[in-house]
Amino acid sequence: MKYDRKTFLRVKKLTQLLQGKSYMLIVMQDNPDPDSIAAAVALRKLANSIADVPCTIACGGTVGRAENRALVRYLGLKLHRCSEIEFEKFDLIGMVDTQPGTGNNSLPEGIMPDIVIDHHPLRRSTREAELVDIRSRYGATATVLLEYLKRAGITPEAQLATALLYAIRSDTQDLGREASKADIEAVTFLYPIANKRMLGEIQRGSVERGYFQMLAEALKSARVYGSCIIAGLGAIDNPDMIAEVADLLLRDDETMCTICYGFAQSKMLLSVRTCEPDMRADRIIRQIVARRGTGGGHQTYAGGQIPLKSDAKSEITKLEKAICRKIMRILGLSQNQEQSLVQSRPIGR
Numbered sequence: 001m002k003y004d005r006k007t008f009l010r011v012k013k014l015t016q017l018l019q020g021k022s023y024m025l026i027v028m029q030d031n032p033d034p035d036s037i038a039a040a041v042a043l044r045k046l047a048n049s050i051a052d053v054p055c056t057i058a059c060g061g062t063v064g065r066a067e068n069r070a071l072v073r074y075l076g077l078k079l080h081r082c083s084e085i086e087f088e089k090f091d092l093i094g095m096v097d098t099q100p101g102t103g104n105n106s107l108p109e110g111i112m113p114d115i116v117i118d119h120h121p122l123r124r125s126t127r128e129a130e131l132v133d134i135r136s137r138y139g140a141t142a143t144v145l146l147e148y149l150k151r152a153g154i155t156p157e158a159q160l161a162t163a164l165l166y167a168i169r170s171d172t173q174d175l176g177r178e179a180s181k182a183d184i185e186a187v188t189f190l191y192p193i194a195n196k197r198m199l200g201e202i203q204r205g206s207v208e209r210g211y212f213q214m215l216a217e218a219l220k221s222a223r224v225y226g227s228c229i230i231a232g233l234g235a236i237d238n239p240d241m242i243a244e245v246a247d248l249l250l251r252d253d254e255t256m257c258t259i260c261y262g263f264a265q266s267k268m269l270l271s272v273r274t275c276e277p278d279m280r281a282d283r284i285i286r287q288i289v290a291r292r293g294t295g296g297g298h299q300t301y302a303g304g305q306i307p308l309k310s311d312a313k314s315e316i317t318k319l320e321k322a323i324c325r326k327i328m329r330i331l332g333l334s335q336n337q338e339q340s341l342v343q344s345r346p347i348g349r
Helices: 002-018 034-051 068-073 124-128 141-151 159-169 181-190 194-205 208-222 240-249 280-287 313-331
Strands: 025-028 054-060 094-095 115-118 131-134 223-225 228-235 259-265 267-274 295-296 301-307
Touching: 002 034, 002 131, 002 141, 034 068, 034 094, 034 115, 034 159, 034 181, 034 228, 034 267, 054 094, 054 267, 068 194, 094 194, 094 259, 115 141, 124 131, 141 159, 141 181, 141 208, 159 181, 159 223, 208 280, 228 240, 228 280, 240 267, 259 280, 259 313, 267 280, 267 313, 280 295, 280 301
Parallel strands: 025 054, 025 094, 094 115, 115 131, 228 259
Antiparallel strands: 223 228, 259 267, 267 301, 295 301
């Protein structure tokens, strides 16, 4: 395989970095998805197995989506908040499924991780890390970590195999979204090892009743502009809902692009989804957040964030109006096209 030699050299480099280290910190996205979670656990497995180095896994936000919470419970994973981490206590820092300066993680400015493994486009600052493995053609970071495990002679146990399999299937939407040959091979390898019953339970993760209220409000707020849908969720406690609603809205058979946004963690968070080759989600999000925040992603799905100057309602309203005008301009939409996605109507007898 093309990457077999490179993976061999990178596992060798990882082994060298782990030697003599006493404690490793693994940083994920602020609101980690299954790919972040599984990749972090796989990197921990490598550190434990190769050099008996204990690890702490941290993120800056919360695990909000029901399926993601179910995965964390299944793994028995104790996640730490970056705000509570004393970074100087760690002699090795790794990042998975994110990179320094992306805005979607809480690694303090001025701290450069030793290890960065990701499947998003390479950022210039990432090159400063000791071990850099960025494979933007891969559908999931979990696929990269599986190659590391196999190269190191480690067969993942059922629990880890289940997490990796769910991560790859989730990020590629069951291999239907930007999946590479490597992702397909990974799923084929993992499926016989994984716990199929747990896969089903994770996918059916239970939600609190407030989830349905939030979903109902999101659908009511959704506005249709030809083949695009824009939805604002307002202030929310669960940032994962932004991506979840964007995914849901793209299922509309007349829609080619969805943009969903909300306010949490002193930021405006945005998700873009497309199913039209000429509408690249990563380019759209970078245009939306330009000069205000950060963003990135892939051809069909992307995310971004804009820091708030303050949490004052007037500031939020001003930013929301400005960004919505910018979205309309970027996509060539007209206010005259606007329609409500969900029409209110009386309930019949």
